[in-house]
Amino acid sequence: MKPSVIVVILCLIVLQTNCEDKCHPKCICQTKILRCLGFTQDDIESDAFANSITTDLERIHITDGNIQELPRNLVGSCADDSSYHLDSLVKLDLQNNMIQKINGQTLHCMKNLEELNLANNQWNVSTVHTRTFTNIQQLKKLNLSNALHDQIDSRDHIKHLRLVFLESGLDKLEVLALDNNKFSVYDKDTANVMCTFSALKRLNLAHNILPSLTFYHVKCLTHLEYLDVSYNSISTFEDYSNHNGLLFSLDQIKKTSNVSVNFIGNEFDCDCHLQGFHDWLKRTEVHVFQKNKLTCHDGLLFNRTIMSVQSAEFKCFSVNSSSNRSGNKAAIGVLVTMFVLLAIFLSAIAYIKRDTIKHFVTSFKRPSMAKKHLLGNYSSVNNENATDIEV
Known part of the structure; x- marks a missing residue:
């Protein structure tokens, strides 16, 4: 065997040994992928984890742990050394970690990040750290499903989250998941924030307790392809003449995008106020997911499908007789x-x-x-x- 070949083999062995030595005991270090399972606060702040981070990484998965706080510069202090920039990193998965606090500079050093998963945590959205997402402006997917603290009023969460989003400049965001967070408000202020996501295609608001939604179709969400408001507290809809109402807005969005909407799981009151929604279902070109299975939850039409009811059957009792x-x-x-x-x-x-x-x-x-x-x-x-x- 030639000496040059022996040298190459020895070098590869040394490199592999060094990589294994640098890898945290709870992690699996693969080419361009780092997977860590069951991290604690000490693990995330350890030198062993810092040594596991290499600049060629494209995906980092840190899941199923117990990390109360994400530290500043989670994957290296690029402010002190430009060599710590993770320019190749496109996906960061931090789901199921009981995370309560995210510091303002946690997500620095990853300017090309496209997908961030924070699902199933206990994040207490703070007004102090409103610049949480400011350095990941290439982000396309943000998963905040069941991500917020259970013991804090959802109205505070949505108010603070609006401030964070306004500071973020996520004009390339295409997918946003906000389901399972007990949100009870989606008002004009929330609608204004959503206007900043000019590229948004999919919005998931399922399994909350929203009674209604306000949309601004003229300048917002013109690229929306899928809206999921299933399993909320929607019992009726604003009159179609309200141009900020959901039904009118969906029809306007349909003119520029092939939009679909999911209403399954809402408990509709089939009285005279729901007649407008019934008529809209009959004529709209918006694709309504399983619209033939939408049912009446209350009143004389209980358990009948909305599509099977005639317009004249949607009645309200007078106040006096009642x-x-x-x-x-x-x-x-x-x-x-x-x-x-x-x-x-x-x-x-x-x-x-x-x-x-x-x-x-x-x-x-x-x-x-x-x-x-x-x-x-x-x-x-x-x-x-x-x-x-x-x-």
């Missing part, structure tokens, strides 16, 4: 309750005073028996007298 029925039912309920309480009260009194009542009844019977006895005596006397006369 009030009268409610008043009659209430009056009957009060009377029945009073009667039952009175019966219970009298029964209780009778039980407590049972000896007195027994004595009263006995004393009432005695005079009657005495009277019968006297009448019996008088009858005997009369009979005796009659006998004497006959004699």
